[in-house]
Amino acid sequence: MAQIIKAIRGTRDLLPAETALWNRVERTAREVFARYNFGEIRTPVLEATELFARGVGEETDIVSKEMFTWEDRARAASEKPQSLTLRPENTAGVVRAYIEHKLHDTGQLQKLYYIGPQFRRERPQKGRYRQFFQIGAEVIGPASSGSESPLRDAEVLEMLAALLDKLGIPRASAANEYKGWRLLLNSVGSSTDRPRYVAALREALAPVKDRMCPDNQRRADTNPLRVLDSKDEADQAIIDALPRIADYLDDASKQHFADVLATLDACGVPYTVNPRLVRGLDYYTRTTFEFTVDLGLGTQNALLGGGRYDGLSEMLGGPRAPGIGFAIGEDRLILTLLALAEAKAADEGEPAPAKIDAYIAPLSPAQNAAALALARILRGAGLQVEVGDGTFRLKKSFDAADRVARHIVILGEDEVTQQQATVKAFASGEQRKVEFHTLASTLRA
Template sequence: MNDILPADSALWQYLESSVAKLLGGYGYQQIRLPIVESTELFKRSIGEVTDIVEKEMYTFADRNGDSLTLRPEGTAGCVRAMLEHGLLGGGLSHKVWYTGPMFRHERPQKGRYRQFHQIGVETFNLTGPDVDAELIILCWRLWQQLGLREAVTLELNSLGSSEDRARYRADLVTYLRERFDQLDEDSQRRLDSNPLRILDSKVAATQALLADAPKLADYLNEQAREHFAGLKALLDAAGVPYVVNPRLVRGLDYYGLTVFEWTTDRLGAQGTVCAGGRYDGLVEQLGGKPAPAVGFAMGVERLLLLIETLGKVPAELARQVDVYLVTLGDQAVQAGFGLAEQLRDALPDLRLVVHCGGGSFKSQFKKADKSGALYALILGENEAASQQVGLKPLRSDAEQELLDWQALPARLDELL
């Protein structure tokens, strides 16, 4: 688990605000969820035989003896909240999103931490492929805004219905059991508990073995085929490129029909930056009436790493201060605070630092320069008395100006 230091926070805020604005434009509303949930919630939703539940959750007993878990993902808690507050009654549709830390006891590596952050989007009571397409399209628009489109690939698959997967699972297990000794250790362990996850194995020998294995696409019912065809047609119409990956599965048991991942080859082994799919059975699984649902989650750390790797950090984020106010003398200090607030009233977006802690002009200018500010405002006793201020460029050889306070907001607005 790691700290996010002040020097890094601006990029986090940039990504979070970009996502919030985009989702608001599509009609999605934010929901804020607790970090701690009942352990049983994740066992019932994710599946007791998944790696997450078996090996990765941070689980503890509280003072009442109840088993609680730091959330390893957001969908289960979101569904729990929708049910608990009666938001799914009457077939009402909802489009919500959330953000925050998740926790898994995994091996830390580049772009992956045991406390990591996700932005999740979920929709409820919408059955068609149109909302699946909308989720993917809004991701596509986000990648455009962040400058990432050329670096990501959309992979699609359909997992069909639970009955489709049951028939496929039986044949897949039969095929793999006959080749058990050729499987890697993880795949041997998963053969009885979660055989579909073997399709996602990163071991080359296992992938080669799967080349002649049964194909899930051959087991889909007509409704699943139509849903998947409808999704692809909508993406084609919107101009969103994709690759059908017949081995794409998700690590959580509740997925069915559409699954998708946005991947990149720019971050080494950690290639998935956003993933999701349809989970029509989860609401009923958690005690509610049947309600279709689809959503996705994007990994914030990986997206930030991709933005930095591609050199797509906006230039303005490198500078956190526009103007630094230097004062000398008690009267100037008092006048400086008044002037600063007048400037903030006139220019709400101005990033203005008022020097605190005293010191000589020379020491204050050193701090002004170190702050990265473009300009210094200079206020001594004489300037304060005449309500004037010096405006000195810090990043060019331009001459210092002497301005009346009333003229300063317009001049700063012009320069910045």
């Protein structure tokens, strides 16, 4: 026998039992985003490698070692091959599209959302896949459209809180032993604040880094900001004594952050300011945030992340266009919802699976044609209908029907000639004959 072919490492198939939940999550996200006046954007899965090198940052882990990149052959001898990359995130692509389609010329604020697969070549783990799905949104536009306003930051965060609430994920609180979602917020400063802070951090780390763990020694050189969210217990005392970003923000950034917090307070969105929160992508400025959840994710507890990127458009050759956005790890969101459902099932028992309206059981192959014709009419009326096969014994049809449907519609020789179906409702056990032309309304009940 030939060797079977399997899904490649870090990718997976989602079967109908799972896609039902994925569709519910996506439908809910679309509904919530629409209320906030976001429109959907779909950008290519494939982009020029250059986009991510410039947008996300050459030195980041994502770009330096986690991208699926290859040389696409040149079409002509005179042409150079082009380096292509499977997108590792979607913000760079959205901003590229914003520039390419001159959306800035509308002068309007653009509110865009996307849902789609992203690709990173990491070692797979629970909640971490090589093809994973993100639900994200971006608010971007010329400064004159209000894109820089702290109101936008707060609106995006409030929208996320609304989405998680609507999906039924509880807020972390004393009442539920802090199981639930939690918003962590920080400001990493403007494009001038940050370099000043990083310089100060390097200076403070220089005399103490030898006493830190090897990982932190490496970070101290390559990416000092990452030292801040180190989990190494022994290094915490040193980290606590390091300079804080808040002390390096200029007045405008300080005021901006204070306004974001005040607006969140006014909207009743709970948050925790975490001065150590840093993000792994270079384009972030000012407000950065992360929603964590301690349900079903294990060590990958970041459910979503995002922040402001006031300089990204210019880095990609576009006009000045401040923006803010986020990306939800859809796979992680699903894991969280599954963990919640499991906890609920343990408390209240398994919920009954959703059933379709009817299962049509022809008694012999002679009724097969009539069965499918009847199904066509019922389906046309909007009912969910499955059709059995006349080779089944009635007993088997009952078994098959009870699994998927609320009613069994029995179709024998008599039923076809009389144009009446025998209908039995599984819940009540009640059985009667129903004229074909009133069948749809009977089954709907």
